[in-house]
Amino acid sequence: MANFFDIRARQKEAAAAATSSKTPAQPENNRLQPWVEKYRPKSLDDVTAQDHTVTVLRRTLQSANLPHMLFYGPPGTGKTSTVLALAKQLYGPELIKTRVLELNASDERGISIVREKVKDFARMQLSNPPSGPAGEEYRKKYPCPPYKIIVLDEADSMTQDAQSALRRTMETYSKITRFCLVCNYVTRIIDPLASRCSKFRFKSLDEGNAGKRLEEIAKLEDVKLEDGVVNTLLRCSEGDLRKAITFLQSAARLVGAVQGKSDGGDKKRKRKTVEDDEDEDAMDVDGASNGSDVAITIQSVEEIAGVIPTPTIEGLITAMQPSSKGTVYGRVSKAVEDLVAEGWSASTLTTQLYDQIVIRDESIGDWQKSRIVLCFSETDKRLVDGSDEHLTILDLCLQIAGVLGQK
Amino acid sequence: MALLVDKHRPRSLDALSYHPELSDRLRALAASGDFPHLLIYGPSGAGKKTRISATLKALFGPGVEKIKIDSRVFQTTSNRKLEFTLVSSNYHLEITPSDVGNYDRVVIQDLLKEVAQTQQVDLSAKQRFKVVVINEADHLTRDAQAALRRTMEKYSPNLRLILLANSTSNIIAPIRSRCLLVRVAAPTVEEIEGVLKLVGEKEGLKGGAGLESRVARDCGRNLRRALLMYEAVHAQNDQISEKTPIPPPDWEALIEVIAKEMIEERSPARILQVRAKLYDLLTHCIPATTILKTLTFKLMPKIDDSLKADVVKWSAFYEHRIRNGSKVIFHLEAFVAKFMRLYEGHFMGMDLDFDD
Numbered sequence: 136m137a138n139f140f141d142i143r144a145r146q147k148e149a150a151a152a153a154t155s156s157k158t159p160a161q162p163e164n165n166r167l168q169p170w171v172e173k174y175r176p177k178s179l180d181d182v183t184a185q186d187h188t189v190t191v192l193r194r195t196l197q198s199a200n201l202p203h204m205l206f207y208g209p210p211g212t213g214k215t216s217t218v219l220a221l222a223k224q225l226y227g228p229e230l231i232k233t234r235v236l237e238l239n240a241s242d243e244r245g246i247s248i249v250r251e252k253v254k255d256f257a258r259m260q261l262s263n264p265p266s267g268p269a270g271e272e273y274r275k276k277y278p279c280p281p282y283k284i285i286v287l288d289e290a291d292s293m294t295q296d297a298q299s300a301l302r303r304t305m306e307t308y309s310k311i312t313r314f315c316l317v318c319n320y321v322t323r324i325i326d327p328l329a330s331r332c333s334k335f336r337f338k339s340l341d342e343g344n345a346g347k348r349l350e351e352i353a354k355l356e357d358v359k360l361e362d363g364v365v366n367t368l369l370r371c372s373e374g375d376l377r378k379a380i381t382f383l384q385s386a387a388r389l390v391g392a393v394q395g396k397s398d399g400g401d402k403k404r405k406r407k408t409v410e411d412d413e414d415e416d417a418m419d420v421d422g423a424s425n426g427s428d429v430a431i432t433i434q435s436v437e438e439i440a441g442v443i444p445t446p447t448i449e450g451l452i453t454a455m456q457p458s459s460k461g462t463v464y465g466r467v468s469k470a471v472e473d474l475v476a477e478g479w480s481a482s483t484l485t486t487q488l489y490d491q492i493v494i495r496d497e498s499i500g501d502w503q504k505s506r507i508v509l510c511f512s513e514t515d516k517r518l519v520d521g522s523d524e525h526l527t528i529l530d531l532c533l534q535i536a537g538v539l540g541q542k
Numbered sequence: 543m544a545l546l547v548d549k550h551r552p553r554s555l556d557a558l559s560y561h562p563e564l565s566d567r568l569r570a571l572a573a574s575g576d577f578p579h580l581l582i583y584g585p586s587g588a589g590k591k592t593r594i595s596a597t598l599k600a601l602f603g604p605g606v607e608k609i610k611i612d613s614r615v616f617q618t619t620s621n622r623k624l625e626f627t628l629v630s631s632n633y634h635l636e637i638t639p640s641d642v643g644n645y646d647r648v649v650i651q652d653l654l655k656e657v658a659q660t661q662q663v664d665l666s667a668k669q670r671f672k673v674v675v676i677n678e679a680d681h682l683t684r685d686a687q688a689a690l691r692r693t694m695e696k697y698s699p700n701l702r703l704i705l706l707a708n709s710t711s712n713i714i715a716p717i718r719s720r721c722l723l724v725r726v727a728a729p730t731v732e733e734i735e736g737v738l739k740l741v742g743e744k745e746g747l748k749g750g751a752g753l754e755s756r757v758a759r760d761c762g763r764n765l766r767r768a769l770l771m772y773e774a775v776h777a778q779n780d781q782i783s784e785k786t787p788i789p790p791p792d793w794e795a796l797i798e799v800i801a802k803e804m805i806e807e808r809s810p811a812r813i814l815q816v817r818a819k820l821y822d823l824l825t826h827c828i829p830a831t832t833i834l835k836t837l838t839f840k841l842m843p844k845i846d847d848s849l850k851a852d853v854v855k856w857s858a859f860y861e862h863r864i865r866n867g868s869k870v871i872f873h874l875e876a877f878v879a880k881f882m883r884l885y886e887g888h889f890m891g892m893d894l895d896f897d898d
Contacts, residue, residue, distance in 0.1 A: 168698060168699070169578065169695070169698055169720075171695070171720075172695060172698065210715055210716045210719060211719055239691070239692035245619055247619070288692060289688055289691060289692070292684075292685065292688040372719070375715070375719055377719050377720070378718075378719035381578075381719060381720060381721070381722070384578070385578060385722040388570070388571060388574055388576060388578065388722075389567055389570065389571075439722065439723060440723070441710070441723045441725060462847045463847075463851075464842075464847055464850040464851065468842075475585060476585055476727065476728040476762075476763045477725075477727040477728065478583060478584035478585055478588060478725045478726060478727045478728065479725070480583065480709050480710040480711055481709055481711050482709075482710065482711040483710070517858065517861075517862045517865075518711045519711070519712075520862060520865050520866055521680075521711075521712050521865050522858070522861050522862045522865050523831050523835055523861050524709050524711065525835065526834075526835055526838065526854070526857055526858045526861050527858050527861070527862075529854055529858070530854050530855050530857070530858035530859075533850070533851040533854050533855070534851065534855065536851070537851050
């Protein structure tokens, strides 16, 4: 609140660009921003899918009361986005700086930090919402409830000790501080902490919602998509929207090589427009002016996602089938050697092989499949432990070949 | 005198001799000004590093090649001091965090934040951001990778990461989903042959007699190894004929001997002999995984087809044990014993393998 006039100026900006929360100080960065950041939901209404969680949270917006929260779910389902959006809606751009503390795994989060930094922040006096006529307007727009929020992102990577140090802190300062834990694996949060929070499970995004969001972004960025690209994106990203958006952006960069070069000229114009217009509109003007005719193809998406082409996989499976021509070992070892030299990732290979053999192939009997699944489980464990990929994959393929040969 | 490998390393994207589509793509990325985080993976000797330095040059201009080596000291939470060397230019920074073992998280947290929070000083720089190249990203601990997650998003205006890895299996999904994955496949035999011929021509070495193609076939699609082998052959022989042998590295020769010994006789006494040789290899810093893998592939041509699957199975099994265990010689020896038993059982026509 040191600079009153500054705030006022900001207010005007905020009113002008109703939903845009970006500060105009860094417009040229937006172009370079990853789309994941650029299209992060700005309010709870923007959060894709997760209806249940959003409904509950929206109610807290009205009642201005909030429990401690624990968000968990697979990566790319919008956990961090939801918290940030909620914080933004609760406090607005001014107050968020003093009322929200975000700690993630990139910060030191040992027990000492919990004891000092978190505790200090938790017991700090509440900062006041801006006063004066501007402040009143501000308060009308944002509820500014009388508590602070501490967001512990990626909480499952906190040590047990650090987690237990939180226990009492959470209770003691619950009058003025709410905690929000975000994690992938709820089992790694110690029970005493989990029982203090109301849990929200974020489910994997269903195809419909995620697809809609992708199409929306593609339209805003003026990227042309071939038929089926959205489906391919969703298939490759396995319900992880962030991954899907990153793939989309990467693919757009690759096909839009020429488009990229003309950006330099456009940027100046954009800077001019940005002052009185919303960023995204300016972006659209850009896009339309150099709208490229190149569309993103399914192949380019698969290439980016590191999906192994179907013929390669089928070749490997054919090599595993028992036949009279040559030895099984000879054929399989050759195929595996080539795969490894091509640099395909072993984890992708196992996933795709699993798909082809266990799920799609109807000709293999149940008994054989169950034996094969055992091999897959062992292989996965070894890969995660960092075993040599060549040997592990060779072993997997030979074992599958062995099982197939037992017909 | 520089080695051929370094002397003829391509310096720009245009000079790269294979994977033209990949070069095009990297060039487009560098030119667009919209550079994502990259995760580059592929087998060793495929040219990952070369491609990165060429891309950096395309991004920032020749200034990138002016590098200096710094030594920095970091302090861990338990007040231990860590020495860490980093290679840097005005525009980029190259680190190998796995050098400091389990403390790589500290380095990642401190260093990256420091870099990310300062803006590019040089106003005439082509790009606003700095690039941090992380070598051996697949050897980063889970903690260090977790530390990267938010950093990659939060500081993206100032900082771009290029991660180098041999495989993506050990990289956690959240990181993978934040990067543009770039696969660098190993060059084919023909491509290696072409490169060797080109280098030979430039150096005025008399190749001929099909040496290039023999080296290319023997090198296991590893260009660096091919070049080293090629140079070694030339250094050892003045005249090169069709029969000039390509000397294998001496550790490979020793493993070959071990394989022969294991086939010849299967007895506890033989295990002791093999053990001495294995120790010899280990004391010369040959990684246990490499030993086991080479041994397995050396054994393969010598044994019956029906045994091969089993041998590979146990080889993979003990390789996993090596990775998880602490004393590698146990597992190497166990593999030797296991192999002997399998072979003996096969020889006597019965299954001695009770425990599986």
